[in-house]
Amino acid sequence: MFKFLSVVVCLLLLGACAPTMDGEAPEALKPGVDASFAYAGDRVGHFGFGQDATSIQIAGWDIDVRPDGQGLPVGSGSVADGESLYEEQCAECHGSFGEGVGRYPLLAGGEGSLTDGRPTKTVGSYWPYTSTLYDYIYRAMPFTQPVSLSADETYALTAYVLYLNDLVDDDLVLDQDNLASIRLPNEANFGPDPRPDVANTRCMQNCRDPNLIKIVSEVVSEAPTTLPINERTAVQSQQHPGQATYDQYCSICHNVGVGGAPTLDDAANWGVRLSAGVDVLVSNAINGMSSASGVMPAKGGFVHLSDEQVKSSVLYMVENLAASQ
């Protein structure tokens, strides 16, 4: 009834609510369905937000290079220049011969390994384009100092990595005009995505012979990282002995700083108080104190607390403070 009424009101007032027969929202307004406005064509400057990008601004950020050489800056570098730079800047991770150190990437070798059980994918064995090498070295290397190399240094390192892969002679001088002409051996082996490339069917019964099912690999699991609910009590019982007292009594003021009480995330405030030593802090908490920075009633006013409970709570606060730093 309510729905009917709202539809009528909607029609009367707006005329164009267009509810569907069953009262659902129109398709475009359903949650999860993209609003149905397609590319509207050029509306250049329709909103007019932002600033026009100047050619100098674009040049500062436009670092990308394409396989056809578009984007390569003017510059040059030789294999020989690259060798010394490489030893200085790259060998620590990639190895002197591009063999890789630890789990850092190999840069050379692996030719003919792509159909092996364990293929070795390097610039020489796998990468399709030389431009990618230049582009990546400049934008991301050396790992700890990206975009720190000059164009000449980047050309030189590109030349040297090509040389490590036996793809160029040692007298190569690489520059913006010849880089794109150096083709890599695996280029022709890349092609488009043909997926979906498998066609399973939705069988429901007798889909396979149960006698042919065998476990071919299994990972023996360690103990579950997640404790079942009934085992979590053990974790709870390991809480700091002072926490219960803190939670029940002291937190009332110290969680939020009532009466100048230092909160657990106020390290500076605690630092001053701790400078006199924890014993003084405990003594003040038990016996009470008053200063310009705040008032601490004896045992926070909860005089039934034992000295030990108060001390324990103070230690909890101090340790919790340390844990949050």
Next chain:
Amino acid sequence: MSQRELDNLINSIAQAGHRVSGVERRRFLKSGLLMVGAAASATSVAGASESVGVPPNIPPWSKRLGRGVVSHPYGSPSPHEAHVQRRTVDWLTADRIASISFTPLADLNGIITPSGIVFERYHAGVPEIPPDQHRLMIHGLVKRPIILSMDDLMRFPSQSVIRFLECPANGGMEWRGAQMDKLQFSHGMLACCEWTGVRLATLLEEVGIDANAAWVLAEGADGAHMSRSIPMDKALGDALVVFAQNGEMLRPEQGYPLRLVNPGWEGNTWVKWLRRLEVGDKPWYHREETSKYTDLMADGTSREFTYVQECNSVVTSPCPEKPFRVKGKYMIQGLAWSGRGKIKHVDVSVDGGVSWHQAQFTSQVLPKALTRFALEWDWDGSETLLQSRAIDETGYVQPTYGQLRQARGTNSIYHKNAIHTWKLSPQGIVTNVQIS
């Protein structure tokens, strides 16, 4: 508790400023004594601390004050949920700066992944970017190259969508056999969030693209300047330039203050810390779309620009982290998702794929979003091979390992979406297995 101690307690409360009338005082004393008696008997009967909150006991937290408002101005999960964490697998990468961590899927409910436990993938660590200093440059084959501040960007019309985010290497360690001991590591390069941002199409309309514009290069402001080529169909389709996640600004780990979101496509294309969009007529073939994120086939050829994350599913309960304890009724639960649209069906097998049972959806079914399923099952305590199989709205049926290997071999690394098998032992322990 002695009478003297009780008097002290009452006095202390009075000193603390509470007004205690005579009637209330007597009532308090009486109930206090009753509670002391109850506590004593509970201790003697149960004798175990875990029964402290169990009837007929009145638990201690019901008998005292709790934290006040804004004691945690930005709240955190309960300390009892401290085990729900992102975790990494150190042998996967050379260091933790260019590395990956995994979402704790076993502890998630519903379809939204909390922002703080969304898996991480960095190529040069997380840059710390002051939003007032961040800029998005849009240039190339456009009529009006522009530079947008975050304020500029957020003035454009924006929208919010719930979409999954998955690294194409999710499960990539298992092409040759079962290898990861937990659900977190076998499937945890996966998350689903609400994303809020401006359609990339809106920005491209604003700058006006040239007739030969066919690709967009997206580039990050991190040290890796991570970059990917995006075809114009996607850019003008459902791609979003996103500034918010699950209702708040993006987390630094997820690209604060700005990232690209390509729904249904591999996470690597969702360029984080987005600083630049260049429109061009050809793809750029950068490192993350040649050396990496290309799929090597058994014959030595490779597939490039393999963007779509195909239909996939996994049982999340039981799983290695969520073993069964006793025989009896359970809801077998799990997650399904497809980069091509909505999930149409999910089937569950408890006999290694001989027979299948259609599961129910237990969440909203949204396109390109995680979807929850469940099937009631009575476990008799025998060893069981559990599987799930998702079908999406295109009719695509999640494949077997055999079918995937037949088509691609075992060196592909990326886009492994095979039907996954858990072995449930008579002890209720769950292990990751692959079956013939």
